[in-house]
Amino acid sequence: MKIHEYLAIDLFRKFGIPVAGGRIAENVSEAVAIAQEIGYPVVLKAQVLVGGRGKAGGVKLAKNKEELTAHFNQIKNLVIKGYSVDKILIVRALDIKKEFYSAVTIDQVKNDVVLIASAEGGVDIEETAKSHPEKIHKYYFHGHNEIDLKRWPPFIKAVFPDPTLQEPATKIFQKLSNLFFEYDCSLAEINPLVIDHKGELYAADAKINFDDNALYRHTDIQFLRDMKYEDPDEVEAKQNDLSFVKMEGNVGCIVNGAGLAMATLDIIKLLGGEPANFLDVGGSSNPKKVLNALRIILQNKKVKSILINIFGGITRCDDIAMGILQARKELDIPVPLVVRLTGTNEKEAKKILAENNINTFSTMREAVQKVVELAK
Amino acid sequence: MSILIDQNTRLLVQGITGRDGGFHAQKMQEYGTKVVAGVTPGKGGQDVFGIPVFNTVVEARKVTKANTAVIYVPAKFAKDAILEDISAGMDLVICITEGLPVLDMVEIRQVLEQSKTRLIGPNCPGLISPGKSKVGIMPGHIHMPGSIGVISRSGTLTYEVVYNLTMNNIGQSSCVGLGGDPIIGTRFVEILDLFMKDPETKGIVMVGEIGGEDEQIAAKFIKEKVTKPVVGFIAGKTAPKGKRMGHAGAIISSADSSAESKIKILQEAGVTVVDCPDEIPAIFLKKLR
Numbered sequence: 169m170k171i172h173e174y175l176a177i178d179l180f181r182k183f184g185i186p187v188a189g190g191r192i193a194e195n196v197s198e199a200v201a202i203a204q205e206i207g208y209p210v211v212l213k214a215q216v217l218v219g220g221r222g223k224a225g226g227v228k229l230a231k232n233k234e235e236l237t238a239h240f241n242q243i244k245n246l247v248i249k250g251y252s253v254d255k256i257l258i259v260r261a262l263d264i265k266k267e268f269y270s271a272v273t274i275d276q277v278k279n280d281v282v283l284i285a286s287a288e289g290g291v292d293i294e295e296t297a298k299s300h301p302e303k304i305h306k307y308y309f310h311g312h313n314e315i316d317l318k319r320w321p322p323f324i325k326a327v328f329p330d331p332t333l334q335e336p337a338t339k340i341f342q343k344l345s346n347l348f349f350e351y352d353c354s355l356a357e358i359n360p361l362v363i364d365h366k367g368e369l370y371a372a373d374a375k376i377n378f379d380d381n382a383l384y385r386h387t388d389i390q391f392l393r394d395m396k397y398e399d400p401d402e403v404e405a406k407q408n409d410l411s412f413v414k415m416e417g418n419v420g421c422i423v424n425g426a427g428l429a430m431a432t433l434d435i436i437k438l439l440g441g442e443p444a445n446f447l448d449v450g451g452s453s454n455p456k457k458v459l460n461a462l463r464i465i466l467q468n469k470k471v472k473s474i475l476i477n478i479f480g481g482i483t484r485c486d487d488i489a490m491g492i493l494q495a496r497k498e499l500d501i502p503v504p505l506v507v508r509l510t511g512t513n514e515k516e517a518k519k520i521l522a523e524n525n526i527n528t529f530s531t532m533r534e535a536v537q538k539v540v541e542l543a544k
Numbered sequence: 545m546s547i548l549i550d551q552n553t554r555l556l557v558q559g560i561t562g563r564d565g566g567f568h569a570q571k572m573q574e575y576g577t578k579v580v581a582g583v584t585p586g587k588g589g590q591d592v593f594g595i596p597v598f599n600t601v602v603e604a605r606k607v608t609k610a611n612t613a614v615i616y617v618p619a620k621f622a623k624d625a626i627l628e629d630i631s632a633g634m635d636l637v638i639c640i641t642e643g644l645p646v647l648d649m650v651e652i653r654q655v656l657e658q659s660k661t662r663l664i665g666p667n668c669p670g671l672i673s674p675g676k677s678k679v680g681i682m683p684g685h686i687h688m689p690g691s692i693g694v695i696s697r698s699g700t701l702t703y704e705v706v707y708n709l710t711m712n713n714i715g716q717s718s719c720v721g722l723g724g725d726p727i728i729g730t731r732f733v734e735i736l737d738l739f740m741k742d743p744e745t746k747g748i749v750m751v752g753e754i755g756g757e758d759e760q761i762a763a764k765f766i767k768e769k770v771t772k773p774v775v776g777f778i779a780g781k782t783a784p785k786g787k788r789m790g791h792a793g794a795i796i797s798s799a800d801s802s803a804e805s806k807i808k809i810l811q812e813a814g815v816t817v818v819d820c821p822d823e824i825p826a827i828f829l830k831k832l833r
Contacts, residue, residue, distance in 0.1 A: 274646055276726045276756055279653040311654030352645050381619065382645035413784045426724065427698025427753055430779035431821065434803075437782045438819050446784060451681075451699075479700040479707070481669065481683050482564075510707060511683050532704065533822055 169378045171392045172215045174257045176374035179351070183343045185358075186370050190259030199240050200233055202258040208232055209261040212239050217397045218249040222291065226253065229261055251396070262370055267360035268327065269293045270341065272348040275308070281348070283307040283315075283341060285327045289360035313349045315342055336369050337361075351389060352382030401464055408460040410449055417442025419543045420465040420474035420503075422458065424449050424483045432477050435532060441540030444471045451482040458491025463499055473504050473542035475535060480511030489517035493524055504542045508535035545744040546673035546718040547693070547735070548636060548662075549612060553677045556581040556601065556610035556634075558617055558625045560592050564640075565616035568681055569595060572614075575684040577677045580608040601632040612636040614670065614679050619643035622666060626652050630661045638679050639665035639729070649727035656729065663729025669699040669721035680721065682706075690715015692828060693739035695732055696751035697722050697758070701779060705751055705821045712825035717745040724753070732762035736770055747773045747828050750815065752806060754780030759806040763813040773831045775824050776815045778803045 174192045181187060189206045192215070193199035203210045214226030221227060226248055230236035236258075246253050267289030275282045286304050288296045297304050307315070307323040315338070324334050324341075340361065348356040357375040364370065383390050395403070405412030411426065415433075419441045423429035426448045433443040445465060449457045458476070465471055478488050488509060495501065508529040509517045518528050529535035555572065559565035560582025570593050573579045579595050581604040588599035598604035601613065613629045615622060615637065622641040629637045630652075644666045656663055664671060670680015675689035681699075686707045694709075694716055696702040702721050709716060720735050722728055732750060739745045748770070752759040759778065766774055781803040807817045816827050 274650070274726065277761070279650060279727050281647070281650055311651060349647065352647050354646065379646050381643045382647065384620065385645075415784055423700075425698065425700030427696070427701030427751070427779050428704055430753060430783050431701050431704065431777070433782040434779060435820050443782060479703045481700060481703055482681050511686065511703060531822065533820060 169380055169383065169389075169393055170217050170397075171376055171378075171389075172217065172255070172394060173213065173374050174215055174255065175392050176376040177257075177371075179347060179376060180371055180374050183347045185340055185343045185347075186368070187374070188259045188262050188370055188372065190257065192255050193240070193258050194255055196237055196240050199236060199256065199258050203230070203233070203236055206258075206260045208236075210236065211259050211261050212236070212243055213257040213259065214243050214246060214248060214253040215255040215257055216248045216251050216253060217394060218251060221248060224248045254396075262362055262372055263364045263366075264362045264372070265365050266363050267372075268362070269359050270344065270361050271355060271357035271359070272345050272353070273355045273357075278308060280311065281309040281345075283309070283323075283345060285323075285341075287327055289362070293359065309345070313345075315345060332367065333363065333369065340369060340371070347376075351376075351386055352379045353377060354379045401467060405447070405460075405464050408457065408464075410447060410457060410461055410464070412464060413446040414468065415443050415445050417444045418470050418472045419539055420444045420468070420471040421477060421539075422447050422449055422461045422465070422474065423477045424451065424479060428477065428479055432475070432532070432536070435536045436475070436540060439533075439536050439540050441536070441543055444468055449483070455487050455491030455494055458488055459495040459498060462495045462501065466499065466501065466503075471503055473506065473539045475539040476505060476507045477532060477535060478509050478511070480509065480513060483511075484513045485509040485511060485517035486513040486520060489520040492521065492526065496524075506535050506539040506542065508532060545742050546676060547738040547742050547745070548664075548671060548718060548720070549673050549677040549679055551578075551676045553612050553679065554578050554580045554608065554610045555677075555679060556583060556604050556608070556613045557595070558583045558601070558613055558615045558629075560584060560595065560597060560616075561587050561590070562616060566592055568616065569593060571684070572678050575678040576675075577679060581610050601628045601634070605632050605634070610634070612679060613638070615639040615641055615665075617641060623648040623652060626663065627655060630655055630659045634661050637661055637663045637729070638668070638670050639663065639723075640668065640670055640681060641665075642667035644725065646726055649725065652729075653727060664720065665723040665729060667725045668723030668728070669702060671718060671720040673718045674716050682719070682721070686710055687719065688715040690717065691744055691746040691832075692716050692749060693735075693742070693745040693747070694719035694749045694751070695722065695735045695739070696720070697724050697753050698751055698779065701751055701821070705749055705777065705824060708822050708825055709749070709828075712829070714825055714828055717742060726756065731758050733765045736762060736765055740770055740772065745772065746832055747775070749824060750774055750776045750810075752776065752778045754778070754783055754803050754806070755801050757801060760809050763809045763815070766810075766815060767813040773828070774815045775827050776807075776810045776817045777821055777824070778806050778810070778817065
């Protein structure tokens with residue numbers, strides 16, 4: 169789960185990470201009041217949860233009230249990667265001397281938490297990582313929840329050769345990692361971490377992502393989600409315990425298991441079709457799930473045929489068959505259904521469906537061929 | 545032979561008094577697995593399908609000589625269940641439970657490295673050595689004993705692959721579902737190594753998917769160490785692109801985790817990569833003739 173920059177900044181403040189003064193404005197008069205309070209120049213930052221904000225014109229500097237008003241109205245009317253701007257963050261413009269990169273995240277290969285930092289901050293950091301990997305420094309936590317000061321000096325000296333910066337930077341990194349561990353983050357990033365001409369360090373941006381699996385232990389965080397960034401069909405699917413992602417094609421599909429669902433999309437494509445969605449009904453056998461899945465898929469009017477591909481393990485094929493019958497009763501299904509059932513209670517399922525004039529296939533290839541043909 | 549589990553496996557089921565744990569304990573017993581104990585704190589002294597239930601793993605292990613544990617407890621309790629198995633000295637732990645927080649797994653990995661326990665999962669279907677022992681949730685009847693080793697990051701897609709092998713009369717030595725989470729107990733390379741050392745395994749199927757770089761690491765190992773034929777399938781060519789996580793992901797790993805890139809690297813390592821699981825049997829029929 170992602171949260172907006174201004175909410176991430178609130179968490180930075182809570183953990184004592186220095187940030188530039190300022191707060192969120194929803195209209196021009198609020199923006200002007202904030203600017204008067206913190207003093208010009210100020211930076212306006214569109215609050216959107218998509219990348220490329222700066223390039224889209226979502227970040228502007230204002231030296232006075234006139235500029236602030238003009239920029240505010242301009243940013244407020246932007247549409248960044250399909251999203252309108254509801255809130256704009258107004259912060260004091262920092263007198264930046266140098267920018268650094270820093271982030272705490274998970275290294276899946278090393279099975280460990282890592283702090284990454286570089287004296288080359290800013291938007292080109294990924295380029296730097298490729299062209300000059302020696303400029304990226306990494307500190308591994310070795311399973312501990314805090315920085316081990318015994319192993320720390322080589323890292324901090326590499327990122328901050330200036331000894332006067334090492335202590336304040338260490339404090340920021342300690343606080344950033346505290347935040348990371350306390351809130352089960354998957355990412356806590358400061359890019360850039362800046363030093364101003366007085367030699368003070370500030371987080372000039374804040375990005376925090378949380379581990380969805382751990383949200384149950386952070387009830388205060390769950391409410392920070394911006395529902396605007398959630399596809400309504402996907403939200404509805406999640407509420408029904410289904411995993412759903414909308415796609416561009418016209419062949420709908422319902423599959424059990426994420427791996428088999430991905431493979432099904434690949435084979436639809438391989439045999440000349442275009443999938444309309446990814447939908448994993450998960451491991452349970454509840455017939456209601458099939459009904460809900462069909463209802464969500466049918467909301468997409470592009471869909472011309474639907475494949476139900478089930479490999480019964482925990483999922484029992486006869487439960488799926490009952491779900492299909494129930495769905496036919498309760499829903500208007502204007503497109504053909506192609507059903508492939510194999511595994512646990514396959515025979516019972518095929519019998520139930522045959523009695524109701526629904527043909528089934530045993531192999532994935534046959535079923536996909538049929539559903540693709542029907543969508544043409 | 546087979547890897548990791550066989551007729552000598554003595555299984556302990558954590559969460560046996562729960563709905564899933566109980567159901568699968570019975571299914572495993574029916575398949576022939578020696579299910580010797582169940583563990584649910586506070587429910588010691590009961591029995592489920594004739595399997596004695598204990599309060600702790602240590603106690604269960606002492607009385608029943610269990611050497612392998614399978615976990616069906618809810619995600620909130622899974623970390624403690626795994627740590628309890630490790631400290632009780634279990635040889636093998638299989639965690640079926642899905643939804644473990646990543647930081648719980650980071651902590652578990654640290655403890656694992658100081659122990660002799662091997663963990664499979666979490667969020668996995670388990671493993672089976674057909675005809676000998678089944679530990680997990682896979683439908684037993686689609687498997688048949690034989691000489692192909694199967695390793696996969698997926699659940700039902702593994703069944704699809706196994707089903708195609710069995711339909712063509714190609715049996716399996718062992719089938720291992722590693723699990724789909726970012727941090728897991730055992731990865732491709734470790735199982736490839738076990739299959740290489742198992743004389744009964746004549747060929748290997750590797751089922752991967754988009755995300756992470758385990759397939760790339762496996763490809764390197766295959767190139768250097770694996771002399772048995774390997775057939776691969778990578779799911780996710782058509783999958784909607786994942787949402788990016790800041791810059792950190794790209795900085796930490798320069799590996800391209802797309803299906804195309806994984807397929808190319810595996811092919812360069814000598815793996816035959818198929819477009820559809822039903823193409824796998826014909827390749828083995830040719831290679832192993």
